[in-house]
Amino acid sequence: MADIETQGRGTAWRRGFKAAIGMPSLVLFASMVGFGSLAREASIDLLPTIVTTIGIWGLPGQMVMVEMVAFGAPLFAIAVAVSAANARFLPMTLAITPYLADWRTTWVQRLLFAQLVTLTPWAMALQRWPAMPQTDRVPYYVGFSVMCMVGAITGTILGHELARVLPRPLTLGLIFLSPAFFSMVFAGVRQRAGVLALLAGAAMGPSMHMISPDWGVPVTGLVAGSAAFSLDAYLRRRIAQGGNP
Amino acid sequence: MNASEVTSIWFVVAASVAATYFWRGLGMIIARRLHPDSALSRWFACVAYAVLAGFIARMLTLPEGSLGEVALWDKLVPLACGFAVFYLWGRKMEAGTATAFVVFVSIALWRGHGGT
Structure with missing residues (x-):
């Protein structure tokens, strides 16, 4: 029984990983190129920029943090602004937890899993989790998230480096990517x-x-x-x- | 970056990560006590939308910040082109964003070559 479960987990993880190759990780990649350039513009080094991508794992808060660093805002104001920009993570987490009701696990794992709640995999979960067996849901989601993170980190590094070497108009274009992307997201809100x-x-x-x-x-x-x-x-x-x- | 700036950026990153995780962790903990469509949840969503919209509007309209050196119309015209493609092309966000990007860079390059 335990063996079957482990095996099932492995395949679900891989299926999730594969499902994120293509459009989902590409969207993350492209949006993080913009973010990487923005961070470079605020003269934030590459390493803290990558840690920001993984740690905040939500573009709105990341952008707000970087822009406020550039303005030299105080630490407390930055934390409040970033928190407010990502406040949607609370209702988003609430919306997927009913599908984890039967997830037999520790609180530590649940709290670690919460870190992976962000728009792209979350939207995938709402769409695919209902039809998925309970044991597949988390590993599938984690596999999906890992691939998204690969795309996001690659994008962050590329954006950060490109902003250093590209001619000014193109760097500005990369910085313009994030506000342009969110403007389109806003236009789709009903x-x-x-x-x-x-x-x-x-x-x-x-x-x-x-x-x-x-x-x-x-x-x-x-x-x-x-x-x-x-x-x-x-x-x-x-x-x-x-x-x- | 000098030494104190390097230290302080890590403080900023740590505080921002914690401030973001707060919502995820809280969501996991109170999962069974709050409905995702409850008034409180809807309020949080509104606050997040308003922060982001305010922030983006500032980035696009005010002559300061990372896009501050770009003239107002050089940001609004690409955005309008992006919206046009977005609505004409079945609300595809990628198409709208890509269009806005291409128009923006074209204008920026043209301005650069024109010289000021």
């Missing part, structure tokens, strides 16, 4: 609460930055995010009561 939060944040961000370069980012998130959430909650109630939204 949920009302998300759209409201994006509009409010985009409207507030630049002016808040001019008031306080250190605290503009987290304050924008809290104020604009809360306003969008409240407006959405109000509209939900109106609709629930049968009123016109």
Whole structure:
């Protein structure tokens, strides 16, 4: 029984790894090229840049960290801003844990697994986990994540190096990749609460930055995010009561 | 980078990693007590969206930061081209991003060759 389980785990890991070859790891690769260039621009060395990619493992927080380092923001302000930028990891983790209910494991393993929650593998899990046997889910996810990480680290290193050797217009282009990518992600958001939060944040961000370069980012998130959430909650109630939204 | 900057960047990285992991670890721990579609979860998602949108808007519009040396329209025109391709081509994010990148670099190269 134990042997069969181990064997099954090995194949699920490999299948996950293979599934990430191609588009998923390529997306990670390309977005981290932009991040690597951005970090180089902020004169952050290669090693801390790679550790940031693996450790934060979520582009929004990574970008916010690097840009705030470039502005010389205080440590506490950076931590709050990065945390706010990645706050989505909480509901994202919550959304996949029901599929891990039968996962017989230690808390240490569960907490280690949590580090791997990031957009690309998470979206894969929501799509494929329901049809997968419990014993395959985690190894498949880990294999998938490892391949994504290979792509991400390669991209980080390449972006960091390219920003050093490429002519200026191309380096600027690589830095422009991340905001351009997220703008497209934003354009694809359909949920009302998300759209409201994006509009409010985009409207507030630049002016808040001019008031306080250190605290503009987290304050924008809290104020604009809360306003969008409240407006959405109000509209939900109106609709629930049968009123016109 | 001098010695103190090298030390401080590791502090920044460590604090940022911990601040990010906080949400993942918390999610794992309170998994059975909070629904992913609960009001609190939706609020966190809104805050994260607003932070990122505010941050990107600042990067694209204000003349400071890593793209500060690029003129406003040299960032907005490539973005508009990217959006156009995104909507015309069945909402493909990769196509939109690639278009924005190519237009951006083309403008940047042209400006560079034109000289200022």
